[in-house]
Amino acid sequence: MTRHKIYRNTRSGISLIEVMISVAIISIVASVAVILLKDTYSLNRMISGSLTAQGEGRRAIKMMSAEIRVASPSNLGAYAIAQAATSSITFYSNVDGDSYKEQVRYFLQGTTLKKGVIKPSGTPLAYGAAQEQISEVVHDVSASSTAPIFSYYNEDYDGTTAPLASPVNIAAVRLVKVMIIIDKDPQKSPGPLILTTQISMRNLKDNL
Numbered sequence: 016m017t018r019h020k021i022y023r024n025t026r027s028g029i030s031l032i033e034v035m036i037s038v039a040i041i042s043i044v045a046s047v048a049v050i051l052l053k054d055t056y057s058l059n060r061m062i063s064g065s066l067t068a069q070g071e072g073r074r075a076i077k078m079m080s081a082e083i084r085v086a087s088p089s090n091l092g093a094y095a096i097a098q099a100a101t102s103s104i105t106f107y108s109n110v111d112g113d114s115y116k117e118q119v120r121y122f123l124q125g126t127t128l129k130k131g132v133i134k135p136s137g138t139p140l141a142y143g144a145a146q147e148q149i150s151e152v153v154h155d156v157s158a159s160s161t162a163p164i165f166s167y168y169n170e171d172y173d174g175t176t177a178p179l180a181s182p183v184n185i186a187a188v189r190l191v192k193v194m195i196i197i198d199k200d201p202q203k204s205p206g207p208l209i210l211t212t213q214i215s216m217r218n219l220k221d222n223l
Contacts, residue, residue: 068155071152075195076193080212080214083106083193084214085217086107087108087109095107095108095216095218096219101166102165103165105118105119107119119131120132126156128154128195129151153195153197156195163194165191166194168191168192172189190213192211197209
């Protein structure tokens with residue numbers, strides 16, 4: 016009897032279904048990785064932006080507190096406060112340590128809080144508007160009639176007293192409250208950053 020040997024192919028091939036499943040898994044993993052990278056980038060950008068906003072706001076609060084606190088009559092004898100509004104304030108203060116009182120103006124332009132400084136010059140001495148040096152102090156500032164940047168109070172302020180009504184009686188101002196609300200995008204997290212302080216104007220006190 017003749018015996019026939021039967022040879023079996025032991026090599027297993029990769030089917031089309033297996034290839035498709037592998038491609039699908041790789042696609043899913045890649046998609047998840049891309050989403051995670053985007054989320055991580057967005058989170059880092061959000062944290063970085065928040066830290067930048069905090070830094071700007073805190074520096075602005077510190078600077079305004081120091082300058083407004085020691086406001087005093089100008090070198091020409093003008094009253095210490097030249098203008099007082101909810102989104103701007105103009106006053107005289109020696110901000111650079113020399114022998115002159117600079118005219119200092121903080122004002123909101125769009126969503127940027129800016130600072131203008133005029134050093135008196137000339138003979139006779141004068142504060143020339145054309146000499147004003149303007150710099151940007153805080154970006155992405157939000158302000159409204161219900162949340163003013165500057166509020167003004169008289170000598171009777173006790174912590175709960177209502178601010179002086181507009182137009183502000185400049186001669187009655189003894190304390191300035193500053194509130195800076197920073198919100199780059201109200202539609203996205205994080206929420207608004209609120210920085211506030213109140214500044215007693217030393218040189219305007221009645222009991223000196």
